[in-house]
Amino acid sequence: MALTxxxxxxxxxxxxxxxxxxxxxxxxxxxxxQGRDDVTLFVFDRPASFAGVFTLSATAAPSVKHSRRVxxxxxVRAISIVAGNANVFxxxxxxxxxxxxxxDLAHHxxxxxxxxxxxxxxxxxxxxxxxxxxxxxxxxxxxxxxEGWDAASDAIATTDTYSKRATHQVHLPSGAxxxxxxIAKGSGMIKPNMATMLSYIVTDAAVDPDILQAMLTRAAxxxxxCISVDTDTSxxxxxxxxxxxxxxxxPQDHDAFEAGLTQVCQNLALQIICDGExxxxxxxxTVTGAASTHDAKAVxxxxxxxxxxxxxxxxxxxxxxxxxxxxGKSGVPLDPARLTVQLGGHPLVVSxxxxxPFDESPFAQHLKxxxxxxxIDLGMGSVRGHAWGCDLTHAYIDINASYRS
Amino acid sequence: MALTxxxxxxxxxxxxxxxxxxxxxxxxxxxxxQGRDDVTLFVFDRPASFAGVFTLSATAAPSVKHSRRVxxxxxVRAISIVAGNANVFxxxxxxxxxxxxxxDLAHHxxxxxxxxxxxxxxxxxxxxxxxxxxxxxxxxxxxxxxEGWDAASDAIATTDTYSKRATHQVHLPSGAxxxxxxIAKGSGMIKPNMATMLSYIVTDAAVDPDILQAMLTRAAxxxxxCISVDTDTSxxxxxxxxxxxxxxxxPQDHDAFEAGLTQVCQNLALQIICDGExxxxxxxxTVTGAASTHDAKAVxxxxxxxxxxxxxxxxxxxxxxxxxxxxGKSGVPLDPARLTVQLGGHPLVVSxxxxxPFDESPFAQHLKxxxxxxxIDLGMGSVRGHAWGCDLTHAYIDINASYRS
Numbered sequence: 004m005a006l007t008x009x010x011x012x013x014x015x016x017x018x019x020x021x022x023x024x025x026x027x028x029x030x031x032x033x034x035x036x037q038g039r040d041d042v043t044l045f046v047f048d049r050p051a052s053f054a055g056v057f058t059l060s061a062t063a064a065p066s067v068k069h070s071r072r073v074x075x076x077x078x079v080r081a082i083s084i085v086a087g088n089a090n091v092f093x094x095x096x097x098x099x100x101x102x103x104x105x106x107d108l109a110h111h112x113x114x115x116x117x118x119x120x121x122x123x124x125x126x127x128x129x130x131x132x133x134x135x136x137x138x139x140x141x142x143x144x145x146x147x148x149x150e151g152w153d154a155a156s157d158a159i160a161t162t163d164t165y166s167k168r169a170t171h172q173v174h175l176p177s178g179a180x181x182x183x184x185x186i187a188k189g190s191g192m193i194k195p196n197m198a199t200m201l202s203y204i205v206t207d208a209a210v211d212p213d214i215l216q217a218m219l220t221r222a223a224x225x226x227x228x229c230i231s232v233d234t235d236t237s238x239x240x241x242x243x244x245x246x247x248x249x250x251x252x253x254p255q256d257h258d259a260f261e262a263g264l265t266q267v268c269q270n271l272a273l274q275i276i277c278d279g280e281x282x283x284x285x286x287x288x289t290v291t292g293a294a295s296t297h298d299a300k301a302v303x304x305x306x307x308x309x310x311x312x313x314x315x316x317x318x319x320x321x322x323x324x325x326x327x328x329x330x331g332k333s334g335v336p337l338d339p340a341r342l343t344v345q346l347g348g349h350p351l352v353v354s355x356x357x358x359x360p361f362d363e364s365p366f367a368q369h370l371k372x373x374x375x376x377x378x379i380d381l382g383m384g385s386v387r388g389h390a391w392g393c394d395l396t397h398a399y400i401d402i403n404a405s406y407r408s
Numbered sequence: 409m410a411l412t413x414x415x416x417x418x419x420x421x422x423x424x425x426x427x428x429x430x431x432x433x434x435x436x437x438x439x440x441x442q443g444r445d446d447v448t449l450f451v452f453d454r455p456a457s458f459a460g461v462f463t464l465s466a467t468a469a470p471s472v473k474h475s476r477r478v479x480x481x482x483x484v485r486a487i488s489i490v491a492g493n494a495n496v497f498x499x500x501x502x503x504x505x506x507x508x509x510x511x512d513l514a515h516h517x518x519x520x521x522x523x524x525x526x527x528x529x530x531x532x533x534x535x536x537x538x539x540x541x542x543x544x545x546x547x548x549x550x551x552x553x554x555e556g557w558d559a560a561s562d563a564i565a566t567t568d569t570y571s572k573r574a575t576h577q578v579h580l581p582s583g584a585x586x587x588x589x590x591i592a593k594g595s596g597m598i599k600p601n602m603a604t605m606l607s608y609i610v611t612d613a614a615v616d617p618d619i620l621q622a623m624l625t626r627a628a629x630x631x632x633x634c635i636s637v638d639t640d641t642s643x644x645x646x647x648x649x650x651x652x653x654x655x656x657x658x659p660q661d662h663d664a665f666e667a668g669l670t671q672v673c674q675n676l677a678l679q680i681i682c683d684g685e686x687x688x689x690x691x692x693x694t695v696t697g698a699a700s701t702h703d704a705k706a707v708x709x710x711x712x713x714x715x716x717x718x719x720x721x722x723x724x725x726x727x728x729x730x731x732x733x734x735x736g737k738s739g740v741p742l743d744p745a746r747l748t749v750q751l752g753g754h755p756l757v758v759s760x761x762x763x764x765p766f767d768e769s770p771f772a773q774h775l776k777x778x779x780x781x782x783x784i785d786l787g788m789g790s791v792r793g794h795a796w797g798c799d800l801t802h803a804y805i806d807i808n809a810s811y812r813s
Contacts, residue, residue: 062736062744092732092744094761127729128762192716192733233715234639235730236737310638310715311597311808318809324532325640327497328597331467332641339467339497356499357533397802403716404723 006402011277011285011373011393012165019152019170019184023207024048024247027151028143029158032135035087035125040158042136044108044143045082045203050118051245052209053079054216056223058195058240064091065101067241070120077212079245080118081108081144082203084159086188090123090131091238100133107137111144122241124188124201125161156186159201162402163190167202167274173263175256181208183263187271191280191403193232194308195223195240202227202242202271208260209248218261219244226268229300230391231308232279233399242268276391281398284316285374290388292380298335299381299388305333306377307392316375317394321366323351326377341382348376411807416682416690416778416798417570424557424575424589428612429453429652432556433548434563437540440492440530445563447541449513449548450487450608455523456650457614458484459621461628463600463645469496470506472646475525482617484650485523486513486549487608489564491593495528495536496643505538512542516549527646529593529606530566561591564606567807568595572607572679578668580661586613588668592676596685596808598637599713600628600645607632607647607676613665614653623666624649631673634705635796636713637684638804647673681796686803689721690779695793697785703740704786704793710738711782712797721780722799726771728756731782746787753781 025047029040055074057067073079083104090097105119112119123131156166167187174180189200210218223242244264252260277285288306293299306312309329315322326344330337344352347369351358369375375394430452434445460479462472478484488509495502510521517524528536561571572592579585594605615623628647649669657665682690693711698704711717714734720727731749735742749757752774756762774780780799 058736059739060733060736061738061740061742062732062747089729092729092757092761094759097761126727127732128757129729194737235714235716235733238733238736309640310804311640314805314808317805320809322531324494324497324534327467327532328465328640328643331463331465331643332599333466334464335466337466342467352497352533354499356497356502395805397805399715400719400722400800400802400805403719404725 006162006164009164009278010283016166017168017170019168021149022182022184022205022247023249024051025205026147026149027155028147029151029154030139030143032139034085034132034135040154041086042139043084043155043158044147046144046147047080047245047247049248050078050080051247052212052215053077053120054212054219054244056219056242058237060236060238062092062238064089064123064239065098066090066121066123067239069101069105070122070241073117073120076117078118079120080112080114082120082243083108084201085123085136086159086161087125088123088129088131089125089127089239091127093128093131097131100131103133104136107140111140120243122201122239124239127238152184152186159186159188161188162280163188163278165278167271169267169270171263171267173259175252175259177253177256179250179252179256181206181250181260183267185267185271187275189275190278191232192235192237193230193275193279194234194236195227195230200237200240200275204244204267206246207249208246209251210246215244215246218264222261222265222268225265226272229389230272230276231304232276232393234308273391276393279393280402281396282393283396284394286316286377286392286394287374288377288379288390290379290381292382292384293386293388294384296386296388299386301333301335302330302379302381303388303390305329307390310395313392313395316370317396319370321363321370327352330379337381337383343380345378411567411569413569414683415688421571422573422575424573426554427587427589427610427652428654429456430610431552431554432560433552434556434559435544435548437544439490439537439540445559446491447544448489448560448563449552451549451552452485452650452652454653455483455485456652457617457620458482458525459617459624459649461624461647463642465641465643467497467643469494469528469644470503471495471526471528472644474506474510475527475646478522478525481522483523484525485517485519487525487648488513489606490528490541491564491566492530493528493534493536494530494532494644496532498533498536502536505536508538509541512545516545525648527606527644529644532643557589557591564591564593566593567685568593568683570683572676574672574675576668576672578664580657580664582658582661584655584657584661586611586655586665588672590672590676592680594680595683596637597640597642598635598680598684599639599641600632600635605642605645605680609649609672611651612654613651614656615651620649620651623669627666627670627673630670631677634794635677635681636709637681637798639713678796681798684798685807686801687798688801689799691721691782691797691799692779693782693784693795695784695786697787697789698791698793699789701791701793704791706738706740707735707784707786708793708795710734712795715800718797718800721775722801724775726768726775732757735784742786742788748785750783
């Protein structure tokens with residue numbers, strides 16, 4: 004089916020600047036889609052520091068298993084991304100395809116296959132046509148340019164209705180300036196478990212792989228792991244970060260660098276949730292007064308993921324009892340009498356009931372907006388947490404009842 | 409909105425027979441609905457043995473908190489059920505209402521309020537009109553009859569599109585014959601956590617409350633706790649079982665009695681899932697070869713609850729990769745190479761891929777049926793489990809975007 008652009012898409016589509024040390028190429032290999040690029044290659048001038056966060060699915064893709072080994076090695080020469088076929092549960096042939104692609108690229112780049120990261124996204128279980136991809140490798144490497152980022156953000160998309168791009172510069176305490184460029188894709192089957200659908204971030208900083216991995220894991224926990232479109236976790240979720248090593252950092256720069264990285268991750272994660280299948284409203288849930296990080300996250304996710312909360316918000320209906328229901332089902336111990344809920348900044352629930360006197364109009368007004376803000380205080384401690392979700396509309400069903408057709 | 413009868417409703421609506429020791433009455437108190445009965449009262453001739461399984465929600469209803477105490481006491485003289493308003497998060501007034509209702513019934517029946525079980529179901533957070541209910545108590549007690557069961561199954565309904573009734577007779581090893589009558593309601597906000605939406609079962613057997621409770625807990629775990637319409641757990645889930653004590657049991661009868669109880673629970677649980685909001689297909693997931701009961705249930709529920717599996721089944725689309733995805737996200741460790749999946753009895757997934765040669769026609773044919781059967785073998789042990797779900801259709805969104813209107 005034809006997908007209309009999400010009403011929550013960014014007003015203005017930015018263009019990503021070149022970054023020292025990395026070149027990007029895309030091509031149309033006809034893997035599944037016709038008339039558009041579907042293969043992307045990042046090529047690094049020198050081995051780059053590499054970190055990755057991947058799906059915890061027990062049926063993870065062969066490409067995920069391979070890229071996990073690349074991240075463990077900490078060094079990357081190229082990242083290959085194929086859109087249209089996830090190459091999951093395609094038997095031994097699927098593993099052979101990953102080996103063929105990474106070995107061929109390693110041969111061209113004169114490195115080990117364990118320095119070639121690889122992703123594939125799209126339908127699960129259909130035979131994967133590696134033979135359509137291999138003949139393009141030489142030209143992809145030859146034509147990769149520093150300007151290839153925007154085309155890459157288009158070429159990795161599947162059911163996305165817009166391309167996800169982010170760029171961010173950080174002025175570090177030492178005086179150095181580092182840049183992050185990031186792209187992402189994802190719209191349905193989005194409840195990343197330790198990662199996101201697919202996202203690639205490159206920085207020109209010089210950072211050791213171990214430090215890079217620790218920073219990326221923390222950033223993902225605060226951003227990509229706080230979003231859910233539909234509770235379904237992909238077999239291919241991958242967030243990769245490469246550091247080309249052009250800009251040296253001093254130890255005093257690490258906190259500011261990590262804050263910048265987290266900001267880029269949050270930017271891309273929000274772009275994914277705003278392109279949630281069928282979404283017309285962004286739901287932001289903040290939880291305060293929790294006894295633990297786990298509790299804060301569990302309550303926020305329970306509300307952001309509840310089908311009954313999501314359908315009420317789609318209908319712009321201030322049916323706040325469903326928020327209370329979702330808090331209650333989260334499994335987090337609480338004292339209902341201490342619980343407070345605000346909607347759009349207006350107090351709503353207090354003392355195990357709605358505020359008195361009760362006037363529904365400010366809530367009805369807030370629900371007409373694009374972003375719905377639910378703030379919950381548990382009164383059980385001092386820990387904060389958050390989650391982002393989207394409303395559940397007929398378009399979600401339309402999209403997912405026709406995805407294969 | 410007007411709800412059309414589920415296409416999965418029983419072909420023939422049975423009538424429940426009288427049961428020795430219990431009488432039933434209903435009346436129209438105008439709690440929320442007009443032109444139909446909305447208050448139900450079970451009255452027991454003598455104190456009956458009583459057991460209950462209730463929601464684990466942290467925002468449970470005042471009526472649930474009260475009935476939990478009644479179940480702890482093990483004896484019941486009456487059960488009061490109100491439809492249209494859940495009396496949840498209605499502040500102190502909500503607790504006062506439960507106390508007023510149970511105290512008034514206790515006064516009429518000359519017993520303790522802790523022998524009066526009580527439930528309320530419907531919207532959360534709206535003021536609960538106890539004053540409309542109390543004046544009906546004397547007439548309800550006076551007019552309760554052994555024939556009142558069918559009217560009760562109608563009067564406890566909210567968004568249900570048909571009444572849920574079950575009756576079952578068991579011939580016990582000792583020669584005794586016991587009967588179970590049960591009614592239930594529920595359609596949305598259905599993922600019972602240790603209980604179901606609302607269900608009431610009465611038997612004429614004589615069973616100690618402690619034994620009755622243990623049997624009910626085990627039966628609920630195998631039945632009501634294996635269904636999910638929409639992953640949302642109600643604040644009011646309650647399953648109650650009363651034994652009027654007319655038919656004495658010998659110890660050798662207990663296993664057959666519990667099997668009969670479990671059968672009635674499964675019958676009612678399946679009637680609830682078949683009335684899942686917007687449901688047009690029943691999804692039955694069986695898991696074998698699991699390493700533990702937890703693993704079997706987690707995999708079965710992950711598949712039965714996945715929005716992407718549910719939308720594919722609604723579209724009669726054999727998009728089996730989504731089944732693999734859902735198994736993978738369950739959090740259960742597995743070896744993909746040992747996993748097998750059957751759909752409608754036909755082998756589908758083996759050796760981490762689809763069967764070869766692959767012919768989609770038997771699966772496409774099965775997906776046209778009302779009941780979709782997914783059988784998963786994990787190859788990790790010998791434990792079995794199951795779950796029941798329903799497909800996700802536009803009607804679910806229609807119903808839940810308009811429930812308050």
